[in-house]
Amino acid sequence: MSAKIDLENVSCDFGSFRAVDNANVSIEPGEFFSFLGPSGCGKTTILRMISGFIEPTEGAIKIGGKDMRGQRPNQRPTALIFQNLALFPLMPIWENISFGLEVRGVDKATRRKKAEELLELVDLKGAADKMVSQLSGGQKQRVAIARALAVEPSVMLLDEPLSALDLKLRQHMRAELRAIQKRTGVTFIYITHDQGEALAMSDRVGVMSQGRIQQIANPRDIYNAPINGFVAGFVGENNIFEGKSGAIAAGMAGFDTAYGTLRARINDDAKGKALRLYVRPEHTLLSAAKAEENSIPVTVSEVSFEGAFISVLCHSDDGKLIVAELRNDGSATVPDIGTKLHASFAAARAALLPDANVRG
């Protein structure tokens, strides 16, 4: 019970404001797909268009190959989990869960049985007769999932449902959600601004900015091979260098900066655009001696202990901040503040990227 979802040239305008601009994405049956982006990037609008609360201004949304235009939310094979869950506080848990069946005219005994089954699926056995207010945040979460699953949707739409939970519970629910998705095989479309959440749970991630989908890829590629500066910046930290790119050869290019010519990866389609060099702090190495390539002399100005890693903040001679992250496994010596070192990175770990893809 899952369906393919196609967004074909979908745009959505609110007055003169274009919330979603020409979105194209094909989500496979049974896939866990996340839309990731900052607030106001249009991800919730996409979700509401798929669920049917908003009609796209242009383009088509197809679920299981069928054009959904003109179909009301209650006619679509989708179930939406709201950011605030929107459980019905005046009904006991089992009526909440079986509400979708109640409106379909299923008799009470069958509904009760189905609700019990779903409660077991989401690990909440015995809560059937409780009221919503008696449950904890994580339990409410599960009830919301069970309620959505009860109508046997082909597609589950989740609008940042974990944002109200505390960190530990959030991490637990990530795994839980993923497990439920695997068990049921339903297509999940997940909306979040939390990159960790998106990367950890999804089969594929669509990163959005200013109404445009910037990149669609699996979590590894999103992090390791971002397509532009926005994606690189949104899904992690970077040391960024300004400069001018030189000739491209075998996917690599020289980049003239104030610190000499640095080398980094480049995509062919980035040619001719204004570029910047991005390198992750964990790929930035510190050494006493000058490295063979991409080496910049720096002074350590601050050491910040983060637990799993140690963040070393350095400044170059002209005052540019360069951050290097050391793993807290005893393999690296933590430099003292004021030490003069060389920051360097492998050319294959750095990328020359254009800015975000926005409407000009």
Add this chain to the structure above:
Amino acid sequence: MSDLIRRYGVTITALMCLLVAFWLVMLVIVPNITLFEQSFRPYLPVVDVGGPKDVYSLGNYAKVFDGSIERSFFGIPYMIPVHVMTFGLTIWYSIVVTVACFALAYPLAFFMAKIANPKSLPTLLLLLFIPLWVSEVLRAFAWWIILAFKGPLNALLLAIGAIEAPVRWIVDYDGVVIGLTYTYVLFMLFPIYNAIASLDTNQIEAADDLGAPWWKIHLRIVLPHAKPGIASGCVMVFMLSAGSLLVPSILGSTTSQWFTQTIDQWFKDALDWNTASAYAFILLLLCTIFVSIALKVFKVKLSDIAK
């Protein structure tokens, strides 16, 4: 109390307490107790007041059972005391007014709370409030003119062909019901509006998303949530209607009599304040009991209404 003194000082605190005490004692408790005490004493010539005949009894209350008339119910004739009948009809038509107010106010309240553009809401509220700037007497007379046999309503309905002959609107209790509904509909509207406005719109959307048709959404989500608001609107409209004197006096017909009019007649025509007081307390007591029972039946707590 000490908190009040700390905040406002002794003088202002004392003043506030005195004013509240004055309002409570002089304007609420004393008049009511006076009437209550009076209601148990017979109506006597001035020389006999305080004399041997001036004793407490339930005689004034028993007067509602005086003077029966014959009525028939589906062809079965029965005798009923005329004032009891007036009381019964007052309660019945107050219920009709309450139901009519709810039927008008609920869709409007839902529209205002969930559908209307928030920007146009102030205009909408203003439009609802403007009629209240006119005195109640004038508004009742306006309806009297509108509903007149040769009045504008009949003229309009005749012009658009909705009716073929003019209708007598002010017959029996029809004019009273129309007038009371108009006068008190806002007392129903605002509590319901407040209740619906506090409903999370996501809940409506969630129900919609789960496949509920619109009527099911109202039945299972909106109405249960708005129940305290509906109850407080109903209590207000019912009590105000049952206690209204002006509208039944102006929009009443020759065959309509409101219980308040009976009380008024005891006061002003018979000058028998004792019996009038007794009737007033009968109305107050029975309406209170009726409302309490209604709240019990619909499972609404008084504390919910106070919210």
